[in-house]
Amino acid sequence: MAGSALLSLLLAACGTLPQPPSTSAPRHALPTPAPVGNYRDAEPRFEPRSRLGNPPFYVVNGRRYVVLDTAHGFRERGIASWYGPDFHGKKASNGEDYDMHSMTAAHKTLPLPSYVKVTNLENGRSAIVRVNDRGPFVDDRVIDLSFAAATRLGVVQKGTAPVEIAVVEPGDAGVQVADPGPRPVMGKPRLYLQTGAFAQRENAERMRQRLLLAQMGPVDIRTESAGDRPVHKVWVGPFADVTGLDAASARLHGIGINDPRPTID
Secondary structure, eight states: OOOOHHHHHHHHTOOOOOOOOOOOOOOOOOOOOOOOOGOOOOOOOOOOOSSSSSSSSEEETTEEEEESSTTTTTTTEEEEEEEEEETSSSSSSSSOOOOSSSSSSEEEEOOEEEEEEETTTOOOOOEEEEEOOHHHHHHHTEEEEEEEHHHHHOOOOOOOOOEEEEETTTOOOOOOOOOOOOOOOOOOEEEEEEEEEEEEHHHHHHEEEEEEETOOOOOEEEEETTTTTTEEEEEEESSHHHHHHHHHHHHHHHTTOOOOOOEEE
């Protein structure tokens, strides 16, 4: 995961990094949070790309990650985790000291720094964070929140949550979060794993039959348009929670499907 001095140094080049520790759940006793309202949104501003943490690509645990040329228009959904005491005071990937009480986050491919609005799809809370670190290098996770951001979003106790991430640029209107307190629950998001996306439906059908033979549970083919061509996506699920999604992801690895993609409907 992000947060080590070695990681920040090696990310300056296209190196192969050691497997970082898991950050899917806190390992120390939970720190005492400040009142939620004390954790203010990061304020998007123009910043140059940091000298560290922005190689063209890097490798962790045999997997290659390509850093985006620009954050403009970036949006994704997935599972968020958080990191805190184990990394507090250590170097983030852009060379800054990680402060778990600042509104920051780690992402695998966004340029450093970037600003994103993160919305917890379970409770509707949102926060704007500054991405200054790399990670999380754990299956099924798309962003690692600081303790402050996780407190704002109500993620600390559970350790994970389904979220939507949208890049915020300086001058964007209507993005600031006026009320950091509890909000009405949005409804339970449905969690899936996408095991492939195919131009030919017969290839998607073959994947579907493979998953059914492996007794992976409900398997669906979703057809979407990509320009003037259809794309057939194979989804496994839905899963009741992140624990179920993680277990299914491990089973998929066991049958040779090594890159299932968390998808939220």
